[in-house]
Amino acid sequence: MKSDIKLDVYLVTDRELSRGRSIDEIVTAAVKGGATIVQLREKFASTRDFIQTAERLKMILKPYNVPLIINDRVDVALAVDADGVHIGQDDMPYDIARRLLGPHKIIGLSVESIRDARDAEALDVDYLGVSPIYFTPTKTDLKRQLGLAGLHKIRSFSRHRLVAIGGLNVSNAAEAIQSGADGVAVVSAICSADNPQAAASELATIVKKIKQVMP
Amino acid sequence: MKSDIKLDVYLVTDRELSRGRSIDEIVTAAVKGGATIVQLREKFASTRDFIQTAERLKMILKPYNVPLIINDRVDVALAVDADGVHIGQDDMPYDIARRLLGPHKIIGLSVESIRDARDAEALDVDYLGVSPIYFTPTKTDLKRQLGLAGLHKIRSFSRHRLVAIGGLNVSNAAEAIQSGADGVAVVSAICSADNPQAAASELATIVKKIKQVMP
Numbered sequence: 001m002k003s004d005i006k007l008d009v010y011l012v013t014d015r016e017l018s019r020g021r022s023i024d025e026i027v028t029a030a031v032k033g034g035a036t037i038v039q040l041r042e043k044f045a046s047t048r049d050f051i052q053t054a055e056r057l058k059m060i061l062k063p064y065n066v067p068l069i070i071n072d073r074v075d076v077a078l079a080v081d082a083d084g085v086h087i088g089q090d091d092m093p094y095d096i097a098r099r100l101l102g103p104h105k106i107i108g109l110s111v112e113s114i115r116d117a118r119d120a121e122a123l124d125v126d127y128l129g130v131s132p133i134y135f136t137p138t139k140t141d142l143k144r145q146l147g148l149a150g151l152h153k154i155r156s157f158s159r160h161r162l163v164a165i166g167g168l169n170v171s172n173a174a175e176a177i178q179s180g181a182d183g184v185a186v187v188s189a190i191c192s193a194d195n196p197q198a199a200a201s202e203l204a205t206i207v208k209k210i211k212q213v214m215p
Numbered sequence: 216m217k218s219d220i221k222l223d224v225y226l227v228t229d230r231e232l233s234r235g236r237s238i239d240e241i242v243t244a245a246v247k248g249g250a251t252i253v254q255l256r257e258k259f260a261s262t263r264d265f266i267q268t269a270e271r272l273k274m275i276l277k278p279y280n281v282p283l284i285i286n287d288r289v290d291v292a293l294a295v296d297a298d299g300v301h302i303g304q305d306d307m308p309y310d311i312a313r314r315l316l317g318p319h320k321i322i323g324l325s326v327e328s329i330r331d332a333r334d335a336e337a338l339d340v341d342y343l344g345v346s347p348i349y350f351t352p353t354k355t356d357l358k359r360q361l362g363l364a365g366l367h368k369i370r371s372f373s374r375h376r377l378v379a380i381g382g383l384n385v386s387n388a389a390e391a392i393q394s395g396a397d398g399v400a401v402v403s404a405i406c407s408a409d410n411p412q413a414a415a416s417e418l419a420t421i422v423k424k425i426k427q428v429m430p
Contacts, residue, residue: 046305047287072262075290079311090261096294 005067005106006036007127007163007183008207009200012071013040017191027057030190031064033200036183039086039108041071054080067106074100084108086129089116094123108163113144117154127161129185130154133176134167136187148179155180170202177210220282220321221251222342222378222398223422224415227286228255232406242272245405246279248415251398254301254323256286269295282321289315299323301344304331309338323378328359332369342376344400345369348391349382351402363394370395385417392425 011030013023027038040057042050054076058068067083070076072091077084084106087097097107110129111117120128130151146154151164164181169189176184184207193199226245228238242253255272257265269291273283282298285291287306292299299321302312312322325344326332335343345366361369366379379396384404391399399422408414 047307048305051307051311073290075288075293075307075315078290078315079307087262090263092262092266092290092294096266100290100293 005126007161008036008211009034009203010163010165010183010185011035011038011190011200012165012185012187013038013042014187014191015042015044017188019192021196023053024056024060026191026196028060029196030200031061031066033190033197033202034204035066035190035200036204037067037069039069039071039185040082042073047073047076050076051079054082058082069106069108077101077105084126086110094125098124110165111154112146114146114150114153117158121157121159125160127163127182128154128158129163129165130181131164131185132166133164134172136167148175151176151181152179170199170206173203173206174210177207178214183207220341222376223251223426224249224418225378225380225398225400226250226253226405226415227380227400227402228253228257229402229406230257230259232403234407236411238268239271239275241406241411243275244410244412245415246276246281248405248412248417249419250281250405250415251419252282252284254284254286254400257288262288262291265291266294269297273297284321284323292316292320299341301325309340313339325380326369327361329361329365329368332373336372336374340375342378342397343369343373344378344380345396346379346400347381348379349387351382363390366391366396367394385414385421388418388421389425392422393429398422 018026038061040054058080061068069084069086070082071086074085074092074097086108088110094109106126108127108129109120109125110131111120112131132145133151135145161182162180163183163185164176165185168176168184168186173184190196190199233241255269273295276283284299284301285297286301289300289307289312301323303325309324321341323342323344324335324340325346326335327346347360348366350360376397378398378400379391380400383391383399383401388399405411405414
């Protein structure tokens, strides 16, 4: 487990939503703007392409000291010695992922219900991705919207750090932090932005400001 | 590397071609019939489902002492402690797979050209999957047909054991072995057979018979 990771602005990549720009370009802009952690998500790439992209992002992120998280694929994370993985409820069970990655890698887990979050109390995950806060075109396989109320509820009992995900952008990031999130995860708010660097910067400013005034 | 694996009848699973029967059912029938090695290939399953299927197959195969090979996914192989992986040219590079799996696991590599096979001379793979011998509806991403001539050519210089794959069945298995293959890999010839056990048995008999009369 790592307790020092900064979850403020958590970029999740998406090739399809990047409007023709490369993942490298989006990620470079995002970290220049202030993204604090980056998750590479590749739903259709071959394993070889996934590894090659991960290797490039690792090089891009290194000077910024921003961790690279791999979505789902523990093999890709091991291949490039990434900082960690993010797993969903349909991915590798947490205990196996921890065994394969060892105690020092970051493992984040998606929770999509109060029950998922309660189950996660038994796990030494590094953070929970709480979703969906709002509905979003990025994920089409989610049944229920947890909303800010769900996030607030999970915050009330969970021992884990929480990242809010699902439909978040500059207009609603503040309320997610106020409802208990340690950071906001965004896909299109950065990947599809006219200016991804400015979008990341604006999000970083909002999150920092709200955290300063919170008790 | 493992030199004692029996490649005679190499089943590659395919959910879509199994005519509504479960993978467990097909694999059980195949090993009862005489399949000597089984590769679990799952192109659309979630990581969790892939792992669960692999765990079930491992239990099915154990009493037959038939190795379980995982297609592409080194993470799944590590998760269930499978006997090895089969990687293609778009999958994890061999050197990384070997580093992650260690020296004792089976690693098979697909070669789709004479050049691929020449490149593989430098690698300590356990076998090469030589494809396609014939065209087949199972793989739609192959450009050229290597044919029996290509197989024969690769046999003339390769230090590796060879498994022929692509359009093989009881009617042409003999010529693949005669052209230098150590075994035949089949998908639909077993998965789609009316009687998968009988199909595996017939293939095993053919391969054994040809090997006996070969110099």
